[in-house]
């Protein structure tokens with residue numbers, strides 16, 4: 001074969017390999033292997049198994065994408081809840097100021113809502129270190145709302161559903177963090 005032809009073929013082959021690499025799917029891991037790594041494994045398998053179409057053959061990218069969508073929906077619900085708590089805390093200035101603080105921490109652009117949008121963008125860009133950073137900020141902002149930003153101050157004694165919603169989101173984000181660790185290893 002003449003050298004020109006050989007180099008053309010190797011060039012085509014390289015292009016093909018690069019293309020195959022960039023479109024390849026990620027690893028398929030059993031849900032139990034992922035959920036073993038989180039704080040609450042049974043909660044984790046319940047969430048992942050609720051993925052439409054099931055988890056059989058689902059790769060890490062599709063599970064991660066699904067889980068980010070769950071958190072996004074949960075944050076949207078939580079913002080609605082907080083707005084209604086603000087609207088109903090008329091004669092209780094302490095409650096009103098607590099919930100307003102939570103609205104900016106969770107619903108703000110640099111709060112949990114903004115951070116889950118960033119998580120999604122970084123996940124699509126396969127920047128899994130960035131995913132960990134943004135997903136951790138989702139939790140940090142929720143923690144500030146529930147426990148207060150100053151560890152000296154006692155947390156607001158919240159009797160509403162907000163702490164329960166917050167706990168739910170934290171546990172789903174925990175799954176995203178574990179999936180991004182597995183994806184970093186690929």
Ligand SMILES: *[C@@H]1O[C@H](CO)[C@@H](O)[C@H](O)[C@H]1NC(C)=O
Pocket residue numbers: 061062065066069070
């Ligand atoms: C990611 O999830 C959204 C729904 O939250 C879905 O519409 C989209 O097709 C999913 N993308 C991938 C690559 O799985």
Ligand SMILES: *[C@@H]1O[C@H](CO)[C@@H](O)[C@H](O)[C@H]1NC(C)=O
Pocket residue numbers: 070073074075077078164165168
């Ligand atoms: C979070 O989203 C999941 C899935 O859409 C749903 O089953 C769950 O009830 C939601 N929880 C909250 C607190 O919004």
